[in-house]
Amino acid sequence: MRVDVDLEACDQHGQCVLAAPTVFRFDDERALAFEPIVEDVDLESVEEAALLCPVQAITLS
Amino acid sequence: MSVTPAGPSFRDQMDVDPHPFLRKVMADGNPVWDEGMASWLVTDFDDCATVLKREDLFAAPFARLGFSEIWGPRGLFMLKGDPHRRLYGVVRRFFTASVVEGYRDRFVAPLIDERIRRILSVGRADLATEYADQIPIRIIAGILGLDWHDEQLARDCLRWTTALQAHTANYMLPGGRAEETREAAAEGVHRLDDVLRPIVERPRDLNDGSYISEIARVGPDIFHDWTTEDTLDQCRFLYVAGMHTTSALLCNGIHLLLTNPDALAAVREDPERTLPGFVEETLRLNPSLQLRVRIATEDLTLGGVKIRADEQVVPILAAANRCPTRYEHPDKIDLTRTNLGSHLSFNAGPRFCGGAPLARVEAIEGLRALIDHLPGLRLDPASPPPIYTGFVQRTSRPLNVLFDTAGAEL
Numbered sequence: 001m002r003v004d005v006d007l008e009a010c011d012q013h014g015q016c017v018l019a020a021p022t023v024f025r026f027d028d029e030r031a032l033a034f035e036p037i038v039e040d041v042d043l044e045s046v047e048e049a050a051l052l053c054p055v056q057a058i059t060l061s
Numbered sequence: 062m063s064v065t066p067a068g069p070s071f072r073d074q075m076d077v078d079p080h081p082f083l084r085k086v087m088a089d090g091n092p093v094w095d096e097g098m099a100s101w102l103v104t105d106f107d108d109c110a111t112v113l114k115r116e117d118l119f120a121a122p123f124a125r126l127g128f129s130e131i132w133g134p135r136g137l138f139m140l141k142g143d144p145h146r147r148l149y150g151v152v153r154r155f156f157t158a159s160v161v162e163g164y165r166d167r168f169v170a171p172l173i174d175e176r177i178r179r180i181l182s183v184g185r186a187d188l189a190t191e192y193a194d195q196i197p198i199r200i201i202a203g204i205l206g207l208d209w210h211d212e213q214l215a216r217d218c219l220r221w222t223t224a225l226q227a228h229t230a231n232y233m234l235p236g237g238r239a240e241e242t243r244e245a246a247a248e249g250v251h252r253l254d255d256v257l258r259p260i261v262e263r264p265r266d267l268n269d270g271s272y273i274s275e276i277a278r279v280g281p282d283i284f285h286d287w288t289t290e291d292t293l294d295q296c297r298f299l300y301v302a303g304m305h306t307t308s309a310l311l312c313n314g315i316h317l318l319l320t321n322p323d324a325l326a327a328v329r330e331d332p333e334r335t336l337p338g339f340v341e342e343t344l345r346l347n348p349s350l351q352l353r354v355r356i357a358t359e360d361l362t363l364g365g366v367k368i369r370a371d372e373q374v375v376p377i378l379a380a381a382n383r384c385p386t387r388y389e390h391p392d393k394i395d396l397t398r399t400n401l402g403s404h405l406s407f408n409a410g411p412r413f414c415g416g417a418p419l420a421r422v423e424a425i426e427g428l429r430a431l432i433d434h435l436p437g438l439r440l441d442p443a444s445p446p447p448i449y450t451g452f453v454q455r456t457s458r459p460l461n462v463l464f465d466t467a468g469a470e471l
Binding site for chain 2: 011014019048
């Protein structure tokens, strides 16, 4: 699965980092970094991250 | 440390426009200790956002305040961390933008039309009590599978929810006045549960996709000893989350619209294009909840000020949303801002309002119906003007308006 994040929209609420820590993380400046391609094992947590994002910045395809 | 003088405290700004006082607080520093509130007042936008996002450092106070007696031991208020996120995810599924589009046609538009129909021929109304209060209570009924056409049920639920809401707000008031409202709130819980319990306990297919079924289905995955009472608590939660907050948004929007001729002209000219931005400016300028309460979990530094573990920290959204470094001419409605919608009125971080898309649709549709169907809508000059009143929660009331009955139609 492919993960896209609209980094312009991202407001660093941090919900994705908590829901799917293997895919999303904050760098030292609290900017969001993420894995663009995820394995099936992370599917559920990535879907949860997309749902929880307050600004709906995460798209999965 | 900056300390407000012993006399003036933010807590004295009840039922008066808080913004002049808040401008003074912002000029005094950030954060500022307020003796009357026994709290650090945080007014800087980024610091407020940090407090709300970092629940590890600034814990929600609800357990300490005793919220479980009305919102349940496993209500979303009481949970944190993993269980909170999982249950919040279930609730959130019912309020995503695409799901809310379905609500727009099923309940939002028809029940707004019904409220308009009731005032159409009269030429005057208090839009706070006769309109704004009447919309969200019926929408929640629709989502829970209650009959939203039932006028008596809506009136009762509104009365009970108002008692719960008043009690919740009193909890958060510095010094606490919860004793005054405890009895009425307990009665409200009891009566609301009498209505909800038969629906929650009715045999159901847990895969039917309804709110109650989803909660009942997923609850036991989160807590192995999940009960019907826990499911009931999540139903009651919708009333505090979505009732007064949304009716306040609508009231505050009507107030700003009818007292800002330029904004009103722009909205009348092209409601479709301007109303979403106007609703964001309403949220930014006069949020339904002007503050949140948090407790520092450890000794830390915020805005260069040392805060000790266990001290109360109060991010004031009504001030942060007018942060001059973030918003040009912060006290003015500007529908052309590039950062429309970037405010803290729906909270931030783990407790971000899960129902925000629905609140926005209710406000947009509620304002649009007034503009479309009530020609010449204006405040009644013979009535007391609206004030952004209350404390923790603030609503512009009363909203006595006049409109022309000639040409008023659905």
